[in-house]
Amino acid sequence: MQPKETRRDILLFGVNHKTAPVEVRERLALTNRERPVRYVYDNLPSCQEVVFLSTCNRVEIIAASSQPQRARQEILDFWLKISALEPSVIEKSSYDFSGVSAIRHVFRVASSLDSMVVGEPQILGQLKDAYRLALEEGCSGQLLNKLMHKAFSVAKKIRTETRIASQAVSISYAAVELAKKIFGELSGKKAMLIGAGEMAELAAQHLKTNGIEELVVANRTLERAVDLARSLDGKAISLEELDDALIETDIVISSTGAPGVIIEKDRVKKIMRPRRHRLLFFIDIAVPRDIDPGVNDIDNVYLFDIDELKEVVEENKAERQKEAIKAERIIEAEVIKFQSWLRSLDVVPIIKGLQEKAESIRKRELARTMKSLKHLDEKDKKAIEKLTSSLVGKILHDPIIFLKKGAETENREEILFMISKLFSLNGLGQTVSLEDYMETKGKAGRKSVNSKDAQA
Amino acid sequence: MDRFIFQLTFFTYIAATAGYLVNLLTLRKGVERIATWILAVGLCLHTTSIVLRWVYSHHAPLVSFYDVFSFLAWSLCAAFLLFQAGHRLKALGAFVSPVITLFMILSLIHPSEILPLPPALQSYWLPIHASISIISYALLTLSFCISIMYLIQEHHIKKKQLGGLFKRLPSLQVLDTMAEKCLKIGFPLLTLGIITGSIWAEQAWGAYWSWDPKETWSLITWLLYAALLHQRLTVGWRGRKSAYMTIIGYLTLLFTFIGVTYLLPGAHSYAT
Numbered sequence: 001m002q003p004k005e006t007r008r009d010i011l012l013f014g015v016n017h018k019t020a021p022v023e024v025r026e027r028l029a030l031t032n033r034e035r036p037v038r039y040v041y042d043n044l045p046s047c048q049e050v051v052f053l054s055t056c057n058r059v060e061i062i063a064a065s066s067q068p069q070r071a072r073q074e075i076l077d078f079w080l081k082i083s084a085l086e087p088s089v090i091e092k093s094s095y096d097f098s099g100v101s102a103i104r105h106v107f108r109v110a111s112s113l114d115s116m117v118v119g120e121p122q123i124l125g126q127l128k129d130a131y132r133l134a135l136e137e138g139c140s141g142q143l144l145n146k147l148m149h150k151a152f153s154v155a156k157k158i159r160t161e162t163r164i165a166s167q168a169v170s171i172s173y174a175a176v177e178l179a180k181k182i183f184g185e186l187s188g189k190k191a192m193l194i195g196a197g198e199m200a201e202l203a204a205q206h207l208k209t210n211g212i213e214e215l216v217v218a219n220r221t222l223e224r225a226v227d228l229a230r231s232l233d234g235k236a237i238s239l240e241e242l243d244d245a246l247i248e249t250d251i252v253i254s255s256t257g258a259p260g261v262i263i264e265k266d267r268v269k270k271i272m273r274p275r276r277h278r279l280l281f282f283i284d285i286a287v288p289r290d291i292d293p294g295v296n297d298i299d300n301v302y303l304f305d306i307d308e309l310k311e312v313v314e315e316n317k318a319e320r321q322k323e324a325i326k327a328e329r330i331i332e333a334e335v336i337k338f339q340s341w342l343r344s345l346d347v348v349p350i351i352k353g354l355q356e357k358a359e360s361i362r363k364r365e366l367a368r369t370m371k372s373l374k375h376l377d378e379k380d381k382k383a384i385e386k387l388t389s390s391l392v393g394k395i396l397h398d399p400i401i402f403l404k405k406g407a408e409t410e411n412r413e414e415i416l417f418m419i420s421k422l423f424s425l426n427g428l429g430q431t432v433s434l435e436d437y438m439e440t441k442g443k444a445g446r447k448s449v450n451s452k453d454a455q456a
Numbered sequence: 457m458d459r460f461i462f463q464l465t466f467f468t469y470i471a472a473t474a475g476y477l478v479n480l481l482t483l484r485k486g487v488e489r490i491a492t493w494i495l496a497v498g499l500c501l502h503t504t505s506i507v508l509r510w511v512y513s514h515h516a517p518l519v520s521f522y523d524v525f526s527f528l529a530w531s532l533c534a535a536f537l538l539f540q541a542g543h544r545l546k547a548l549g550a551f552v553s554p555v556i557t558l559f560m561i562l563s564l565i566h567p568s569e570i571l572p573l574p575p576a577l578q579s580y581w582l583p584i585h586a587s588i589s590i591i592s593y594a595l596l597t598l599s600f601c602i603s604i605m606y607l608i609q610e611h612h613i614k615k616k617q618l619g620g621l622f623k624r625l626p627s628l629q630v631l632d633t634m635a636e637k638c639l640k641i642g643f644p645l646l647t648l649g650i651i652t653g654s655i656w657a658e659q660a661w662g663a664y665w666s667w668d669p670k671e672t673w674s675l676i677t678w679l680l681y682a683a684l685l686h687q688r689l690t691v692g693w694r695g696r697k698s699a700y701m702t703i704i705g706y707l708t709l710l711f712t713f714i715g716v717t718y719l720l721p722g723a724h725s726y727a728t
Contacts, residue, residue: 182613184627276692279629296614300695308616315618 007346008048008143009068012102013075013094014060017116020093027083028059037130041139043078046071049141051148053109053130055123057116062106064143068098103147103338107331110151111158119164119320124155146341154334161330164323172203174312175283175304176210179251182281182302187211192249194218194242194263195256196228199285203253204232216245220256243267247275253283254290265294268301285309343412347403350416353425354399358392458508459568461501462526466560468498469533473557476549480624491549492540499533506530513570516583520571521717524590525563529556531594539598545634546626551601581656589649593713595642596681600706602635603699610696632694635702639688643681650674673712680705 015025030036030052037052040061044050049064065071079090097105108114112123131148134140140148158164176186183189191212193204196219204215215234219225222238229236237245239262246252246268256262268280282303284291289305296303304312366388370381403419419425475491478484506526509517517523536552539545605625612622625631653674654664665671684701687693693701 178613178618180627181609181622182628184630273691277694278692279695299697302613304616311616312618 008064008066009098010102010143010147011047011063011065011068011071011075012060012097012105013063013072013079014053014058014105015094016058016060016114019095024083024085024089024093025057025059027085028079029054030059030082035133035137037134037139038137040078041137043081044071044074046074049144050139051131051134051144052139053127055126058109058114060109062102062144062147064141072096072098100335100339104331104335106147106151107154107334108328110155111327111331112155112164113158113324113327113331117170117317118324120170124152128152147338150334150338154331157334158327158330162323162326164320164327170202171199171285171306171309171313172206174309174316175203175253175285176206178283178302178304178309178312179207179281180210182279183250185211188213189250190214190216190248191251191253192216192218192245193228193232193234194239194252194254194290195220195258195286196224197255197285200253200255201228201232203283203285204234207251207253208232212251216249218242218245220258243271246271246280250279251281251283252291253285255284255286256290257286258290259288261290261292263291263295265292265298268292268295269298272298272300283309344404346412346416350420350425351400351403353420354396354403354423357423357425358396362388362392458505458512461505461508462568463564465498465501465505466557466564468494468501469529469553469557469560472498472549473553476553480547480550480621483624488549491553492537495533495549495553496537499530499537502526502530502533509570515573515578516586518583518586518590519573519577520568521566522563522568524586525559525566527587527590528593528597529559529563531591532556532559532597535591535594535598539634539638543634545602545630547605547621547624548601551605552598555597555601576660579656579660581652581659585649585652585656588645588652592642592645592649593709595638595645596706596709599635599638599642599702602631602638603702606631606635606699607696607703610699628695632698635699636688636694639681639685639702643685646678646681650678669716670712673708673716677705677708677712680708 015028017025030039031054033039036054037050040052041047041050044061044063044065046067047063047065051062053060053062061075063071063075076087076090079085079094080087083090095105105114110124110127112119112121115123127148131140131144134144179186179189186207189212191204191207191214193200193215196217208215215229215232216237217225217229217232217234218237218239218241219228220239222236225236225238228234242263252263254263263282272280277300280301282291282295282301284303284305287306291303291305293303293305295301366385369384373381373384376384399419403415472491472495475487475494479488479491506517509523518527532552533556536548536556540548606628608621609625609628609631612618612620612625613628653671657666658664680701684693684698684705687701688698
């Protein structure tokens with residue numbers, strides 16, 4: 001039988017926003033390292049494959065190792081070394097998964113079920129980046145490649161089959177969603193930004209990606225307005241020109257630091273006639289508020305302030321939690337599929353051994369026979385050659401099917417053992433390892449940089 | 457025979473209405489498509505029943521209450537399906553199909569016997585005047601339904617209640633534009649209906665306009681819609697005010713169409 005060491009297990013060590021405070025997470029994040037994944041990889045000699053994920057909400061080491069026990073200890077030691085924390089602190093605030101539970105965790109993270117805001121889309125991008133870095137550094141291998149690709153496709157499946165990501169859960173997204181409910185298509189609409197602020201800029205960006213035709217930036221100091229307008233590809237105006245600009249605008253995002261109201265109800269009332277009563281949407285994300293709440297009472301004018309937007313966000317979050325249950329079901333099904341792929345890996349060396357043995361017998365016997373059949377012409381030789389390989393193929397067909405199916409059953413260890421005995425493939429178990437299988441498959445991403453493969 | 461097909465039509469319309477309401481509650485897209493198909497089948501049945509009735513009675517079936525409500529339901533159904541083919545306004549079916557069903561009920565509760573046509577109505581103007589008027593009513597019904605949707609959606613946004621129907625209804629601007637579109641087709645037809653009626657009156661009674669209650673109320677309805685369209689096109693009226701006006705105009709229209717006949721009898725009383 002194949003010795004246990006050559007089979008790789010998937011391990012996952014991590015801390016996230018639920019298990020560890022930021023003081024612990026930041027010590028493990030390796031943000032000051034230039035090639036963090038390479039650094040982790042070099043410090044874990046027992047891990048043949050490593051992907052390192054570090055975001056503001058989580059730090060995770062995903063590894064494949066043929067010596068999981070030793071790898072686990074190495075990871076713990078490594079973390080103690082870089083964090084200079086007490087072992088008890090690390091133990092208390094981290095989680096440690098292997099096998100099925102590690103696979104499940106990776107799928108949940110990719111699908112944003114483990115995120116602080118369930119369903120937020122950024123985490124998938126971050127995981128893809130982490131994987132790309134690991135590939136570039138040659139730290140990922142066949143097993144993690146497959147795991148990552150599967151995780152990405154599971155995430156996509158969940159995104160399309162559940163409504164987990166359809167709800168706006170950030171203020172700026174919620175503002176854009178509301179604008180769409182008022183105006184329908186945003187193309188051809190004009191937006192105005194009053195004052196500067198991170199959230200306002202973000203909302204402006206979202207509006208732009210949703211097809212806003214023109215963006216105007218108004219600010220107390222014209223200089224700042226010009227700067228901001230340049231970065232957002234818009235037009236700058238001063239606050240004195242506000243009234244005229246309002247006549248042309250459809251969506252206003254206000255976030256000045258002004259101590260009082262800067263847009264009064266009467267002012268808006270006055271511009272409604274010249275703007276031919278076209279709908280006007282105010283988003284007030286300033287505290288204290290910039291826009292008179294009475295503005296909402298004017299016909300065809302809609303005002304949302306920061307608290308009302310927050311409420312929208314909260315409602316959407318609750319909806320997402322419901323969809324998350326559906327997503328968990330999808331993940332369970334995918335974990336089972338992945339597991340059976342992993343198991344089929346055990347069978348591969350035996351199948352290969354069988355085929356090689358049969359092929360070498362065929363070649364030897366064919367060569368011997370051919371020597372005494374020199375009088376045959378090329379066509380006849382070809383026919384005999386074809387006959388032998390089809391004989392071998394037909395005889396091996398059923399055992400191979402049996403092996404592939406056997407990989408799914410309970411007593412597969414026994415089946416594998418019996419088959420290798422039956423065809424005396426005993427020696428093969430040692431020589432045909434997982435690495436050979438991977439080499440022969442010749443998949444991308446197997447760079448020779450992965451020096452630990454040679455040792456294993 | 458036409459009566460049997462008519463009843464069959466009624467049940468298909470009910471099924472379609474149920475489908476649209478289920479779609480509104482559960483957001484299942486498939487249900488909406490099925491409901492639309494059922495409605496289309498209903499329209500074919502309905503057409504057959506009207507044609508058969510025409511053949512049996514030897515005059516356009518636009519005389520009794522039974523006839524006019526049936527034709528109104530038919531026009532509304534046809535207008536809705538044509539409209540949806542072009543615009544696919546979300547959730548509109550759930551608002552229009554109950555009205556179609558209601559018109560069908562109004563038709564069914566009136567006697568369906570074919571009576572000989574009174575001499576005053578024996579004219580080729582009957583089908584022209586009646587069908588143009590009823591088709592204009594159908595389009596104005598459509599704009600009424602869309603205005604109701606607008607008011608619901610606008611209420612949700614103004615009051616910041618963003619659950620329930622808010623998610624299911626189209627955006628304000630789309631609703632407003634679509635209501636206007638129906639008005640812009642419905643109003644000229646309404647005008648044409650009044651003009652043809654007046655020409656017919658001249659031929660039948662020798663006067664274009666005799667201020668009978670139906671004519672007076674038609675004029676009031678026409679003036680309301682004319683004012684609304686005028687305000688929309690010149691000042692840019694839209695949104696809530698316009699939606700309320702559309703609803704007021706429609707209620708006046710209903711009174712002209714039904715109420716006047718029941719309450720203020722004149723030359724227009726339908727043969728019952």
